[in-house]
Amino acid sequence: MPSLLRLTWLEVKIFVREPMGLVGSVALPLIAFIGLTQVRANRLPRRLTLPGTGLFDVAFVPVLASMLIVVSTCISLVTIVSVYREGGILKRLRATPLRPFTILSAHVLTKLLFTLFTVLLLVSAGRRYYPADASFPVADFIVALLLSTWSVLSIGFLIASVAPSTRVAQPVAAVILYPMLGLSGLFVPVSTYPERVATVIRPLPMTHAVSLLTGIWHGEAWGAHAGDILALVIAFAVCTLLSAVLFRWE
Amino acid sequence: MDDVSFDVEQGEIFGLIGPNGAGKTTTMECVEGLRRPDRGKIRVLGLDPDRQSRRLQTRIGVQLQQAQLQKRIKVREAVRFWASLYPNAIDGDHLLERLGLADKHNAWFMTLSGGQKQRLFIALALINDPEVVFLDELTTGLDPQARRAIWELVRGIRDRGKTVLLTTHLMEEAERLCDRVAIIEHGRVLDVGTPAEIVRRHCADHTVILVIDGGDEVDPVLRSFRCVTAVQRDGNRYTLTGHPPDFVTHVIRGLVEHRLHVDEFRTVLPTLEDVFLRLTGHTIRD
Numbered sequence: 155m156p157s158l159l160r161l162t163w164l165e166v167k168i169f170v171r172e173p174m175g176l177v178g179s180v181a182l183p184l185i186a187f188i189g190l191t192q193v194r195a196n197r198l199p200r201r202l203t204l205p206g207t208g209l210f211d212v213a214f215v216p217v218l219a220s221m222l223i224v225v226s227t228c229i230s231l232v233t234i235v236s237v238y239r240e241g242g243i244l245k246r247l248r249a250t251p252l253r254p255f256t257i258l259s260a261h262v263l264t265k266l267l268f269t270l271f272t273v274l275l276l277v278s279a280g281r282r283y284y285p286a287d288a289s290f291p292v293a294d295f296i297v298a299l300l301l302s303t304w305s306v307l308s309i310g311f312l313i314a315s316v317a318p319s320t321r322v323a324q325p326v327a328a329v330i331l332y333p334m335l336g337l338s339g340l341f342v343p344v345s346t347y348p349e350r351v352a353t354v355i356r357p358l359p360m361t362h363a364v365s366l367l368t369g370i371w372h373g374e375a376w377g378a379h380a381g382d383i384l385a386l387v388i389a390f391a392v393c394t395l396l397s398a399v400l401f402r403w404e
Numbered sequence: 405m406d407d408v409s410f411d412v413e414q415g416e417i418f419g420l421i422g423p424n425g426a427g428k429t430t431t432m433e434c435v436e437g438l439r440r441p442d443r444g445k446i447r448v449l450g451l452d453p454d455r456q457s458r459r460l461q462t463r464i465g466v467q468l469q470q471a472q473l474q475k476r477i478k479v480r481e482a483v484r485f486w487a488s489l490y491p492n493a494i495d496g497d498h499l500l501e502r503l504g505l506a507d508k509h510n511a512w513f514m515t516l517s518g519g520q521k522q523r524l525f526i527a528l529a530l531i532n533d534p535e536v537v538f539l540d541e542l543t544t545g546l547d548p549q550a551r552r553a554i555w556e557l558v559r560g561i562r563d564r565g566k567t568v569l570l571t572t573h574l575m576e577e578a579e580r581l582c583d584r585v586a587i588i589e590h591g592r593v594l595d596v597g598t599p600a601e602i603v604r605r606h607c608a609d610h611t612v613i614l615v616i617d618g619g620d621e622v623d624p625v626l627r628s629f630r631c632v633t634a635v636q637r638d639g640n641r642y643t644l645t646g647h648p649p650d651f652v653t654h655v656i657r658g659l660v661e662h663r664l665h666v667d668e669f670r671t672v673l674p675t676l677e678d679v680f681l682r683l684t685g686h687t688i689r690d
Binding site for chain 1: 436438458461462466468470471472473474475476477481485486488489490512528
Protein backbone atom coordinates (compact mmCIF):
# COMPACT_ATOMS: atom_id res chain seq x y z
CA MET A 155 0.00 0.00 0.00
CA PRO A 156 1.41 3.44 -0.83
CA SER A 157 2.44 5.45 2.22
CA LEU A 158 -0.21 8.10 1.46
CA LEU A 159 -2.97 5.55 1.95
CA ARG A 160 -1.26 4.02 4.99
CA LEU A 161 -0.93 7.41 6.65
CA THR A 162 -4.50 8.35 5.71
CA TRP A 163 -5.84 5.13 7.22
CA LEU A 164 -3.80 5.80 10.36
CA GLU A 165 -5.19 9.34 10.62
CA VAL A 166 -8.74 8.07 10.10
CA LYS A 167 -8.35 5.61 12.97
CA ILE A 168 -6.81 8.26 15.21
CA PHE A 169 -9.57 10.75 14.37
CA VAL A 170 -12.29 8.24 15.22
CA ARG A 171 -10.73 7.74 18.66
CA GLU A 172 -11.32 11.39 19.54
CA PRO A 173 -14.97 11.81 20.51
CA MET A 174 -15.06 15.61 20.16
CA GLY A 175 -13.70 15.51 16.63
CA LEU A 176 -16.43 13.14 15.53
CA VAL A 177 -19.12 15.21 17.22
CA GLY A 178 -17.89 18.39 15.50
CA SER A 179 -17.55 17.12 11.97
CA VAL A 180 -20.12 14.32 11.77
CA ALA A 181 -22.78 14.68 14.44
CA LEU A 182 -23.28 18.47 14.35
CA PRO A 183 -24.05 18.79 10.62
CA LEU A 184 -26.34 15.79 10.92
CA ILE A 185 -28.21 17.20 13.89
CA ALA A 186 -28.43 20.61 12.22
CA PHE A 187 -29.82 18.99 9.10
CA ILE A 188 -32.48 16.96 10.89
CA GLY A 189 -33.41 20.00 13.00
CA LEU A 190 -33.71 22.23 9.93
CA THR A 191 -35.84 19.73 8.05
CA GLN A 192 -38.28 19.70 10.95
CA VAL A 193 -38.48 23.48 11.09
CA ARG A 194 -38.85 23.70 7.37
CA ALA A 195 -41.62 21.14 7.21
CA ASN A 196 -43.72 23.21 9.58
CA ARG A 197 -42.98 26.86 9.11
CA LEU A 198 -40.03 27.84 6.97
CA PRO A 199 -41.66 27.83 3.53
CA ARG A 200 -44.23 30.37 4.64
CA ARG A 201 -41.94 32.55 6.72
CA LEU A 202 -38.74 32.65 4.78
CA THR A 203 -39.36 34.61 1.64
CA LEU A 204 -35.99 35.29 0.18
CA PRO A 205 -35.40 38.78 -1.20
CA GLY A 206 -34.95 38.70 -4.93
CA THR A 207 -36.52 35.31 -5.44
CA GLY A 208 -39.66 35.51 -3.41
CA LEU A 209 -39.47 31.77 -2.94
CA PHE A 210 -38.07 29.41 -0.41
CA ASP A 211 -35.51 27.30 -2.18
CA VAL A 212 -35.97 23.60 -1.42
CA ALA A 213 -32.23 23.17 -1.87
CA PHE A 214 -31.60 25.54 1.05
CA VAL A 215 -31.59 22.99 3.86
CA PRO A 216 -29.45 20.32 2.17
CA VAL A 217 -27.00 22.91 0.85
CA LEU A 218 -26.75 24.62 4.24
CA ALA A 219 -26.14 21.29 5.99
CA SER A 220 -23.52 20.42 3.36
CA MET A 221 -21.79 23.76 3.80
CA LEU A 222 -21.75 23.19 7.55
CA ILE A 223 -19.84 19.98 6.84
CA VAL A 224 -17.41 21.94 4.70
CA VAL A 225 -16.83 24.60 7.36
CA SER A 226 -16.48 22.20 10.30
CA THR A 227 -14.21 19.94 8.27
CA CYS A 228 -12.04 22.89 7.41
CA ILE A 229 -11.84 24.13 11.02
CA SER A 230 -10.97 20.60 12.07
CA LEU A 231 -8.15 20.52 9.52
CA VAL A 232 -6.78 23.85 10.75
CA THR A 233 -6.85 22.58 14.34
CA ILE A 234 -5.19 19.27 13.55
CA VAL A 235 -2.42 20.80 11.46
CA SER A 236 -1.59 23.38 14.11
CA VAL A 237 -1.73 20.82 16.94
CA TYR A 238 0.56 18.53 14.93
CA ARG A 239 2.95 21.36 14.29
CA GLU A 240 3.00 22.53 17.90
CA GLY A 241 3.56 19.00 19.18
CA GLY A 242 6.45 18.40 16.80
CA ILE A 243 4.48 15.62 15.09
CA LEU A 244 4.88 17.17 11.64
CA LYS A 245 8.58 17.55 12.24
CA ARG A 246 8.93 13.94 13.36
CA LEU A 247 7.05 12.72 10.28
CA ARG A 248 9.25 14.85 8.08
CA ALA A 249 12.37 13.19 9.49
CA THR A 250 11.32 10.01 7.63
CA PRO A 251 11.39 9.11 3.94
CA LEU A 252 7.81 10.48 3.70
CA ARG A 253 7.49 13.35 1.25
CA PRO A 254 6.13 16.59 2.76
CA PHE A 255 3.35 16.45 0.15
CA THR A 256 2.29 13.01 1.41
CA ILE A 257 2.15 14.12 5.05
CA LEU A 258 -0.22 17.00 4.26
CA SER A 259 -2.24 15.20 1.59
CA ALA A 260 -3.09 12.46 4.06
CA HIS A 261 -4.98 15.06 6.10
CA VAL A 262 -6.89 16.32 3.08
CA LEU A 263 -7.78 12.77 2.13
CA THR A 264 -8.87 11.98 5.68
CA LYS A 265 -11.12 15.04 5.71
CA LEU A 266 -12.63 14.14 2.34
CA LEU A 267 -13.39 10.63 3.60
CA PHE A 268 -15.21 12.02 6.63
CA THR A 269 -17.07 14.49 4.41
CA LEU A 270 -18.19 11.56 2.27
CA PHE A 271 -19.25 9.59 5.33
CA THR A 272 -21.21 12.52 6.78
CA VAL A 273 -22.98 13.39 3.54
CA LEU A 274 -24.01 9.76 3.12
CA LEU A 275 -25.53 9.97 6.61
CA LEU A 276 -27.31 13.17 5.56
CA VAL A 277 -28.67 11.52 2.43
CA SER A 278 -30.09 8.63 4.38
CA ALA A 279 -31.47 10.99 7.01
CA GLY A 280 -32.99 13.04 4.17
CA ARG A 281 -34.79 9.99 2.81
CA ARG A 282 -36.63 9.81 6.08
CA TYR A 283 -37.07 13.46 7.05
CA TYR A 284 -37.13 15.24 3.71
CA PRO A 285 -39.23 12.95 1.54
CA ALA A 286 -40.74 15.61 -0.70
CA ASP A 287 -37.37 16.45 -2.18
CA ALA A 288 -35.76 13.06 -2.16
CA SER A 289 -35.28 13.04 -5.90
CA PHE A 290 -32.02 14.78 -6.62
CA PRO A 291 -28.86 13.51 -8.35
CA VAL A 292 -27.23 12.03 -5.25
CA ALA A 293 -23.91 10.98 -6.82
CA ASP A 294 -23.42 14.32 -8.58
CA PHE A 295 -24.28 16.23 -5.43
CA ILE A 296 -21.72 14.25 -3.44
CA VAL A 297 -19.04 14.84 -6.07
CA ALA A 298 -19.86 18.57 -6.02
CA LEU A 299 -19.59 18.58 -2.23
CA LEU A 300 -16.22 16.79 -2.26
CA LEU A 301 -14.94 19.26 -4.84
CA SER A 302 -16.15 22.17 -2.69
CA THR A 303 -14.58 20.69 0.45
CA TRP A 304 -11.29 20.08 -1.34
CA SER A 305 -11.20 23.71 -2.46
CA VAL A 306 -12.15 25.20 0.90
CA LEU A 307 -9.64 22.96 2.73
CA SER A 308 -6.90 24.87 0.92
CA ILE A 309 -8.08 27.99 2.80
CA GLY A 310 -7.66 25.91 5.94
CA PHE A 311 -4.07 25.15 4.98
CA LEU A 312 -3.43 28.81 4.36
CA ILE A 313 -4.83 29.70 7.80
CA ALA A 314 -2.80 26.92 9.41
CA SER A 315 0.29 28.17 7.59
CA VAL A 316 0.14 31.66 9.05
CA ALA A 317 -1.54 31.08 12.44
CA PRO A 318 1.07 31.40 15.17
CA SER A 319 -0.49 28.83 17.55
CA THR A 320 -3.31 26.37 17.99
CA ARG A 321 -5.09 28.68 20.39
CA VAL A 322 -5.24 31.34 17.69
CA ALA A 323 -5.73 29.06 14.69
CA GLN A 324 -9.14 27.70 15.61
CA PRO A 325 -10.93 31.00 16.34
CA VAL A 326 -9.27 32.65 13.35
CA ALA A 327 -10.54 29.85 11.13
CA ALA A 328 -14.07 30.26 12.53
CA VAL A 329 -13.97 34.04 12.12
CA ILE A 330 -12.92 33.71 8.50
CA LEU A 331 -15.06 30.77 7.43
CA TYR A 332 -18.45 31.46 9.03
CA PRO A 333 -18.83 34.98 7.61
CA MET A 334 -17.70 33.59 4.27
CA LEU A 335 -20.57 31.13 4.52
CA GLY A 336 -22.95 33.86 5.66
CA LEU A 337 -22.13 35.96 2.60
CA SER A 338 -22.01 33.04 0.20
CA GLY A 339 -25.39 33.75 -1.37
CA LEU A 340 -27.02 30.92 0.50
CA PHE A 341 -29.09 33.15 2.77
CA VAL A 342 -29.34 36.24 0.62
CA PRO A 343 -28.55 36.18 -3.12
CA VAL A 344 -25.24 37.82 -3.97
CA SER A 345 -26.95 40.09 -6.49
CA THR A 346 -28.89 41.84 -3.72
CA TYR A 347 -25.71 43.10 -2.03
CA PRO A 348 -24.32 46.51 -2.93
CA GLU A 349 -21.98 46.21 -5.89
CA ARG A 350 -18.84 46.82 -3.83
CA VAL A 351 -19.69 44.02 -1.40
CA ALA A 352 -20.70 41.73 -4.24
CA THR A 353 -17.34 42.28 -5.94
CA VAL A 354 -15.60 41.01 -2.83
CA ILE A 355 -17.93 38.07 -2.32
CA ARG A 356 -18.09 36.81 -5.89
CA PRO A 357 -14.60 35.29 -6.19
CA LEU A 358 -14.77 33.53 -2.79
CA PRO A 359 -14.82 29.73 -3.07
CA MET A 360 -17.78 29.34 -0.72
CA THR A 361 -19.95 31.48 -2.97
CA HIS A 362 -19.16 29.16 -5.86
CA ALA A 363 -19.57 26.08 -3.70
CA VAL A 364 -23.10 27.20 -2.76
CA SER A 365 -23.95 28.04 -6.36
CA LEU A 366 -22.61 24.69 -7.56
CA LEU A 367 -24.34 22.65 -4.86
CA THR A 368 -27.66 24.42 -5.31
CA GLY A 369 -27.52 23.99 -9.07
CA ILE A 370 -26.56 20.32 -8.94
CA TRP A 371 -29.27 19.69 -6.36
CA HIS A 372 -31.82 21.08 -8.81
CA GLY A 373 -30.49 18.77 -11.51
CA GLU A 374 -28.68 21.40 -13.55
CA ALA A 375 -25.90 20.23 -15.85
CA TRP A 376 -22.24 20.40 -14.75
CA GLY A 377 -21.53 22.45 -17.82
CA ALA A 378 -23.81 25.20 -16.53
CA HIS A 379 -21.49 25.51 -13.52
CA ALA A 380 -18.15 25.40 -15.30
CA GLY A 381 -17.45 28.89 -13.92
CA ASP A 382 -18.04 27.71 -10.34
CA ILE A 383 -15.80 24.70 -10.83
CA LEU A 384 -13.08 26.82 -12.36
CA ALA A 385 -13.32 29.29 -9.46
CA LEU A 386 -13.02 26.45 -6.93
CA VAL A 387 -9.96 25.07 -8.70
CA ILE A 388 -8.37 28.53 -8.91
CA ALA A 389 -9.04 29.16 -5.19
CA PHE A 390 -7.39 25.83 -4.43
CA ALA A 391 -4.39 26.64 -6.61
CA VAL A 392 -3.91 30.12 -5.14
CA CYS A 393 -4.26 29.01 -1.51
CA THR A 394 -2.03 25.97 -2.05
CA LEU A 395 0.66 28.07 -3.70
CA LEU A 396 0.57 30.61 -0.87
CA SER A 397 0.65 27.81 1.70
CA ALA A 398 3.61 26.21 -0.03
CA VAL A 399 5.51 29.45 0.49
CA LEU A 400 4.23 30.26 3.98
CA PHE A 401 3.85 26.82 5.54
CA ARG A 402 5.94 26.19 8.66
CA TRP A 403 6.75 22.67 9.79
CA GLU A 404 7.65 23.73 13.32
CA MET B 405 26.70 28.57 14.55
CA ASP B 406 30.22 29.62 13.71
CA ASP B 407 33.08 27.42 12.60
CA VAL B 408 31.73 24.17 14.07
CA SER B 409 33.93 21.27 13.00
CA PHE B 410 34.07 17.71 14.25
CA ASP B 411 34.39 14.13 13.01
CA VAL B 412 32.47 11.22 14.47
CA GLU B 413 34.08 7.78 14.19
CA GLN B 414 32.13 4.67 13.34
CA GLY B 415 30.93 2.75 16.39
CA GLU B 416 31.33 5.48 18.97
CA ILE B 417 28.93 7.50 21.09
CA PHE B 418 29.72 11.12 20.33
CA GLY B 419 28.11 13.86 22.43
CA LEU B 420 27.46 17.49 21.61
CA ILE B 421 27.38 19.06 25.05
CA GLY B 422 26.59 22.53 26.22
CA PRO B 423 23.84 24.60 27.83
CA ASN B 424 20.39 25.10 26.34
CA GLY B 425 20.58 27.52 23.44
CA ALA B 426 24.24 26.75 22.70
CA GLY B 427 23.41 25.47 19.22
CA LYS B 428 23.48 21.71 19.80
CA THR B 429 20.11 21.00 18.22
CA THR B 430 20.75 23.35 15.31
CA THR B 431 24.03 21.56 14.61
CA MET B 432 22.38 18.17 14.86
CA GLU B 433 19.48 19.12 12.60
CA CYS B 434 21.91 20.31 9.94
CA VAL B 435 23.70 16.97 10.15
CA GLU B 436 20.38 15.11 9.92
CA GLY B 437 19.36 17.07 6.84
CA LEU B 438 16.38 18.74 8.55
CA ARG B 439 17.93 22.17 8.39
CA ARG B 440 20.04 23.84 5.72
CA PRO B 441 23.29 25.45 6.90
CA ASP B 442 24.17 28.85 5.44
CA ARG B 443 27.58 27.55 4.47
CA GLY B 444 30.09 24.86 5.31
CA LYS B 445 30.42 21.21 4.46
CA ILE B 446 28.70 18.24 6.11
CA ARG B 447 29.10 14.58 5.14
CA VAL B 448 27.24 11.75 6.81
CA LEU B 449 28.12 8.25 5.58
CA GLY B 450 29.64 10.02 2.58
CA LEU B 451 26.36 11.77 1.73
CA ASP B 452 25.44 15.45 1.74
CA PRO B 453 22.50 15.67 4.20
CA ASP B 454 21.01 18.67 2.44
CA ARG B 455 21.09 17.44 -1.15
CA GLN B 456 20.89 13.71 -0.62
CA SER B 457 18.55 13.75 2.34
CA ARG B 458 16.23 11.05 1.01
CA ARG B 459 19.08 8.62 0.44
CA LEU B 460 20.46 9.47 3.85
CA GLN B 461 17.06 9.12 5.60
CA THR B 462 16.96 5.37 5.07
CA ARG B 463 20.42 4.90 6.63
CA ILE B 464 20.04 7.06 9.74
CA GLY B 465 17.71 6.97 12.74
CA VAL B 466 16.47 10.17 14.34
CA GLN B 467 15.00 11.06 17.71
CA LEU B 468 14.01 14.72 17.93
CA GLN B 469 14.00 16.94 20.96
CA GLN B 470 10.52 17.39 22.47
CA ALA B 471 8.78 15.64 19.61
CA GLN B 472 5.39 14.08 20.13
CA LEU B 473 3.30 11.62 18.21
CA GLN B 474 -0.43 11.70 17.61
CA LYS B 475 -2.04 11.49 21.05
CA ARG B 476 -4.19 8.52 20.18
CA ILE B 477 -1.81 6.54 18.01
CA LYS B 478 -1.12 3.07 19.40
CA VAL B 479 2.46 2.04 20.11
CA ARG B 480 2.33 -0.87 17.71
CA GLU B 481 0.61 1.22 15.02
CA ALA B 482 3.40 3.79 15.19
CA VAL B 483 6.14 1.18 14.94
CA ARG B 484 4.39 -0.67 12.09
CA PHE B 485 3.77 2.56 10.18
CA TRP B 486 7.38 3.65 10.57
CA ALA B 487 8.51 0.17 9.50
CA SER B 488 6.40 0.49 6.34
CA LEU B 489 8.33 3.60 5.34
CA TYR B 490 11.71 1.90 5.10
CA PRO B 491 12.90 -0.81 2.73
CA ASN B 492 15.27 -2.19 5.36
CA ALA B 493 12.95 -2.24 8.41
CA ILE B 494 13.50 -4.74 11.20
CA ASP B 495 10.82 -6.62 13.16
CA GLY B 496 8.87 -4.03 15.19
CA ASP B 497 7.46 -6.40 17.79
CA HIS B 498 10.90 -7.76 18.59
CA LEU B 499 12.24 -4.21 18.83
CA LEU B 500 9.48 -3.19 21.26
CA GLU B 501 10.25 -6.22 23.35
CA ARG B 502 13.94 -5.30 23.46
CA LEU B 503 13.02 -1.79 24.61
CA GLY B 504 10.68 -3.04 27.31
CA LEU B 505 7.47 -1.93 25.60
CA ALA B 506 6.08 -5.37 24.80
CA ASP B 507 3.12 -4.90 27.14
CA LYS B 508 2.31 -1.47 25.66
CA HIS B 509 1.45 -2.56 22.11
CA ASN B 510 -2.10 -1.27 22.26
CA ALA B 511 -1.51 1.73 24.52
CA TRP B 512 -2.19 5.18 23.12
CA PHE B 513 0.84 7.45 22.92
CA MET B 514 -0.78 9.93 25.34
CA THR B 515 -1.00 7.29 28.07
CA LEU B 516 2.72 6.50 28.09
CA SER B 517 5.09 7.80 30.78
CA GLY B 518 7.98 10.07 29.81
CA GLY B 519 10.43 7.18 29.83
CA GLN B 520 8.12 4.98 27.78
CA LYS B 521 7.64 7.74 25.20
CA GLN B 522 11.40 8.13 24.87
CA ARG B 523 11.81 4.38 24.48
CA LEU B 524 9.18 4.44 21.74
CA PHE B 525 11.08 7.24 20.01
CA ILE B 526 14.24 5.14 20.28
CA ALA B 527 12.29 2.28 18.69
CA LEU B 528 11.25 4.55 15.81
CA ALA B 529 14.85 5.70 15.43
CA LEU B 530 16.06 2.09 15.23
CA ILE B 531 13.27 0.60 13.09
CA ASN B 532 15.27 0.89 9.85
CA ASP B 533 18.40 -0.69 11.33
CA PRO B 534 20.29 2.60 10.84
CA GLU B 535 24.04 2.96 10.64
CA VAL B 536 24.00 6.26 12.52
CA VAL B 537 21.53 7.15 15.28
CA PHE B 538 20.82 10.74 16.33
CA LEU B 539 19.49 11.32 19.85
CA ASP B 540 18.62 14.88 20.85
CA GLU B 541 18.28 15.52 24.61
CA LEU B 542 17.11 11.99 25.05
CA THR B 543 16.77 11.94 28.82
CA THR B 544 15.63 15.49 29.54
CA GLY B 545 12.71 15.45 31.95
CA LEU B 546 13.19 11.83 32.98
CA ASP B 547 13.72 10.67 36.54
CA PRO B 548 17.17 9.22 37.40
CA GLN B 549 15.99 5.63 37.20
CA ALA B 550 14.47 6.02 33.73
CA ARG B 551 17.57 7.93 32.69
CA ARG B 552 19.88 5.09 33.68
CA ALA B 553 17.71 2.58 31.83
CA ILE B 554 17.93 4.72 28.69
CA TRP B 555 21.72 4.98 29.01
CA GLU B 556 21.89 1.20 29.05
CA LEU B 557 19.83 1.12 25.84
CA VAL B 558 22.12 3.63 24.15
CA ARG B 559 25.22 1.60 25.10
CA GLY B 560 23.42 -1.40 23.63
CA ILE B 561 22.97 0.49 20.35
CA ARG B 562 26.70 1.20 20.19
CA ASP B 563 27.56 -2.38 21.11
CA ARG B 564 25.62 -3.50 18.04
CA GLY B 565 28.08 -1.55 15.94
CA LYS B 566 26.02 1.60 15.38
CA THR B 567 27.37 5.10 15.60
CA VAL B 568 25.51 7.39 17.99
CA LEU B 569 25.51 11.19 17.88
CA LEU B 570 23.69 12.69 20.85
CA THR B 571 23.20 16.04 22.50
CA THR B 572 22.88 16.64 26.20
CA HIS B 573 23.14 19.47 28.66
CA LEU B 574 23.71 16.96 31.48
CA MET B 575 27.43 16.68 32.15
CA GLU B 576 26.96 13.48 34.12
CA GLU B 577 25.25 11.93 31.12
CA ALA B 578 28.07 13.03 28.84
CA GLU B 579 30.72 11.61 31.18
CA ARG B 580 29.04 8.27 31.70
CA LEU B 581 27.75 7.67 28.21
CA CYS B 582 29.93 9.36 25.61
CA ASP B 583 33.15 8.00 24.16
CA ARG B 584 33.97 11.47 22.91
CA VAL B 585 32.34 14.87 23.27
CA ALA B 586 32.41 18.31 21.68
CA ILE B 587 31.73 21.20 24.03
CA ILE B 588 29.55 23.81 22.34
CA GLU B 589 28.77 27.26 23.63
CA HIS B 590 27.32 30.25 21.77
CA GLY B 591 27.52 28.37 18.48
CA ARG B 592 31.22 27.56 18.76
CA VAL B 593 33.08 24.35 19.54
CA LEU B 594 35.34 24.97 22.54
CA ASP B 595 37.00 21.54 22.61
CA VAL B 596 36.69 17.98 21.33
CA GLY B 597 37.97 14.78 22.94
CA THR B 598 37.19 11.99 25.36
CA PRO B 599 35.68 13.29 28.61
CA ALA B 600 38.84 12.25 30.51
CA GLU B 601 41.14 14.02 28.02
CA ILE B 602 39.12 17.18 28.17
CA VAL B 603 39.06 17.20 31.93
CA ARG B 604 42.83 16.61 32.05
CA ARG B 605 43.41 19.37 29.54
CA HIS B 606 41.38 22.04 31.28
CA CYS B 607 41.16 21.06 34.95
CA ALA B 608 44.42 19.30 35.67
CA ASP B 609 44.27 19.74 39.45
CA HIS B 610 42.72 17.24 41.81
CA THR B 611 41.33 18.16 45.19
CA VAL B 612 41.38 16.51 48.62
CA ILE B 613 39.05 17.70 51.35
CA LEU B 614 40.12 17.00 54.92
CA VAL B 615 38.57 17.62 58.31
CA ILE B 616 41.33 17.72 60.95
CA ASP B 617 40.83 18.93 64.51
CA GLY B 618 44.33 20.22 65.23
CA GLY B 619 44.33 24.00 65.53
CA ASP B 620 46.67 26.39 63.75
CA GLU B 621 49.62 24.02 63.48
CA VAL B 622 47.90 21.89 60.85
CA ASP B 623 47.90 24.43 58.03
CA PRO B 624 51.69 24.78 57.56
CA VAL B 625 52.13 21.00 57.83
CA LEU B 626 49.66 20.41 55.02
CA ARG B 627 51.36 23.05 52.90
CA SER B 628 54.65 21.21 53.26
CA PHE B 629 53.32 18.03 51.58
CA ARG B 630 54.78 17.23 48.19
CA CYS B 631 52.65 17.99 45.12
CA VAL B 632 50.30 20.26 47.06
CA THR B 633 49.91 23.57 45.26
CA ALA B 634 47.28 25.27 47.40
CA VAL B 635 45.54 24.91 50.76
CA GLN B 636 42.31 26.61 51.70
CA ARG B 637 41.17 26.58 55.31
CA ASP B 638 37.65 26.97 56.60
CA GLY B 639 37.66 26.28 60.34
CA ASN B 640 38.94 22.73 60.71
CA ARG B 641 38.13 21.91 57.13
CA TYR B 642 40.99 22.04 54.58
CA THR B 643 40.78 21.92 50.82
CA LEU B 644 44.07 20.81 49.23
CA THR B 645 44.77 21.17 45.54
CA GLY B 646 47.56 19.50 43.61
CA HIS B 647 48.72 17.86 40.39
CA PRO B 648 48.02 14.26 39.54
CA PRO B 649 49.12 11.54 39.31
CA ASP B 650 50.95 11.41 42.69
CA PHE B 651 49.09 14.13 44.56
CA VAL B 652 46.64 11.97 46.53
CA THR B 653 49.31 9.41 47.42
CA HIS B 654 51.58 12.13 48.75
CA VAL B 655 48.77 13.59 50.85
CA ILE B 656 48.06 10.18 52.43
CA ARG B 657 51.78 9.59 53.05
CA GLY B 658 52.15 13.04 54.62
CA LEU B 659 49.15 12.55 56.91
CA VAL B 660 50.58 9.25 58.14
CA GLU B 661 54.11 10.62 58.60
CA HIS B 662 52.85 13.56 60.65
CA ARG B 663 50.44 11.37 62.62
CA LEU B 664 47.58 13.72 61.99
CA HIS B 665 44.18 12.59 63.23
CA VAL B 666 41.83 12.81 60.24
CA ASP B 667 38.04 12.92 60.80
CA GLU B 668 37.10 13.10 57.17
CA PHE B 669 38.96 12.43 53.91
CA ARG B 670 37.45 12.97 50.50
CA THR B 671 39.00 13.20 47.05
CA VAL B 672 37.25 15.28 44.45
CA LEU B 673 38.09 14.69 40.82
CA PRO B 674 37.24 17.42 38.34
CA THR B 675 34.35 16.75 36.00
CA LEU B 676 33.13 18.15 32.71
CA GLU B 677 31.02 20.45 34.84
CA ASP B 678 34.24 22.02 36.17
CA VAL B 679 35.68 22.19 32.68
CA PHE B 680 32.62 24.03 31.56
CA LEU B 681 32.91 26.48 34.41
CA ARG B 682 36.58 27.02 33.60
CA LEU B 683 36.02 27.51 29.87
CA THR B 684 32.97 29.74 30.01
CA GLY B 685 33.09 31.36 33.43
CA HIS B 686 29.64 30.12 34.34
CA THR B 687 28.00 26.83 35.21
CA ILE B 688 26.03 24.98 32.59
CA ARG B 689 22.71 25.65 34.33
CA ASP B 690 23.09 29.44 34.44
